[in-house]
Amino acid sequence: DIYIDKDHKAGSGVTRTLPGRNVNFRIDSGWENMVLVSPRSRETVIKTIKNKTEDMEFLALETKIIVPSFYTVKRYQIVARIDRKTLGDPQPWWGWQALVLCNDDRVTSNSFYNRDVVSFKTNYKFGGGADYDGDPNVLDLLSPDKSTQYRWLSNYRSHPDARKNRYAVIEHVYTEKAPQKQEFSLPHKDYLKIFAEMAADSSSPGSSKKSGAAAMPPTAPQMDRNGQLIQSSDTSAASVSSFDRRGLSPSEPTRNQNEVQSSAAVNETDMVSAPAGKTSRAVKESRKSEQVDPQMTECRSRMEQILKAAVDYHTKSPQDENITLLDLIYAGYFKENLSCPAGGKYAIYGEETGKLKVRCFNPSGVEHGYVE
Structure with a gap:
């Protein structure tokens, strides 16, 4: 048990x-x-x-x-x-x-x-x-x-x-303690006190109501990635200076923005340097180089190593119909378990057909690469 x-x-x-x-x-x-x-x-x-x-x-x-x-x-x-x-x-x-x-x-x-x-x-x-x-x-x-x-x-x-x-x-045997809940670096009473002051400021005679503009509802104080309060007298300024869920400041371009800008630049080059209906070789090479992911390159290299070892192991031990990385480690092909640099897990398939395939699954269980 x-x-x-x-x-x-x-x-x-x-x-x-x-x-x-x-x-x-x-x-x-x-x-x-x-x-x-x-x-x-x-x-x-x-x-x-x-x-x-x-x-x-x-x-x-x-x-x-x-x-x-x-x-x-x-x-x-x-x-x-x-x-x-x-x-x-x-x-x-x-x-x-x-x-x-x-x-x-x-x-x-x-x-x-x-x-x-x-x-x-x-x-x-x-x-x-x-x-x-x-x-x-x-x-x-x-x-x-x-x-x-x-x-x-x-x-x-x-x-x-x-x-x-x-x-x-x-009892069970433990090696580490379970993670505890992370607390705010600012005590909750101080947090609520600042929030109340900001709400009072927004409804004071010198607020936006005096100038005839629509009064904005008070915004809760913002916390940065380290749990520190972002000090600002203006609630809108506090919102602007806060970090979004990805840990990026709004002033920093996101990955998607970079990809859109890169794609637009390539299309512009394509229009200038390539004849109608064709794409120049230089542009193709440029696109190809931009699409190269160093982590995926290393992942594929490791999968090829595993596949080579699995083929040799299967040749020597054809009776083993369920080859795993553990088998390859025990057999001396690797000193330690190989893992994907992007956090994925490797699995070996196809022993019963004789056509081996090494697949890599990301932490969500979705396949993002294989060699066979």
Whole structure:
């Protein structure tokens, strides 16, 4: 079981685990998603989840359980692949917990594909636990250190009367704190005070009403990109000097404006230097050079490197029908994961047809380039 806490907030997420694990998470360490790694097929596991109707709380977790679609076993590693859209992009502040269990083909009211840990080992069960239901059926888990793991898993009560059982309480393991809300650099009371003064100024006898012009409604003070107040006695001036959502001053040309100006300049050159109905070679080269994106050029170069390595890997390992960058790294083609300079992600397709293609998807999931 791989449990994931995405926000590290008290009262958020699920604190219980799947049936038969006999551990719970702390109230401030609940999970939003979990990945169920099993030797059974994805279809079998999903069907079993839907059919486990005697546990209504478990049925409510159906949308939070992610079942991998493919596994790769390499020496001492089990790689489980899931659809990124079902989990999202992992963030540095996420908490993780992995429970190692003993596999069992049976699913009962008190277990879900896992075997009990009993007092003394047998041919089919691990020892070191208790013979009554209440002790953790967990062989190993993530913890900051050995003493913490021992403290977590030994703090339970197993009793013949199930009502007196108390499950062990565990936590996720975190490497970073979740980001906090950013506050204004100006206290809100001072902010409202300035706003009230500006409103009073706009309605004073010396305002625009005296000259006969229509009175403008007071405008809230403007903040710059760093959260600092833009000081101005004129509300319209404050609005003009503020930055727009892209962080550009109105006096600075936007990217679209630059593109329009560049396009107009090219069209003008085209009209002067080219015969009617034709475009000069110099103008074509000028347009071509303007359209070159250094990041896209580097992205294409990296995709070509990945494609070359994937072709060689596929030739040597034709039985692998799902090649990933992780496979190429393990095989020694790359020392680290290659990423798009524009923030995109690479994916390899076409292993089953023999015609490999490397595609790059931007952070929104839209393809913006490929090589094959």
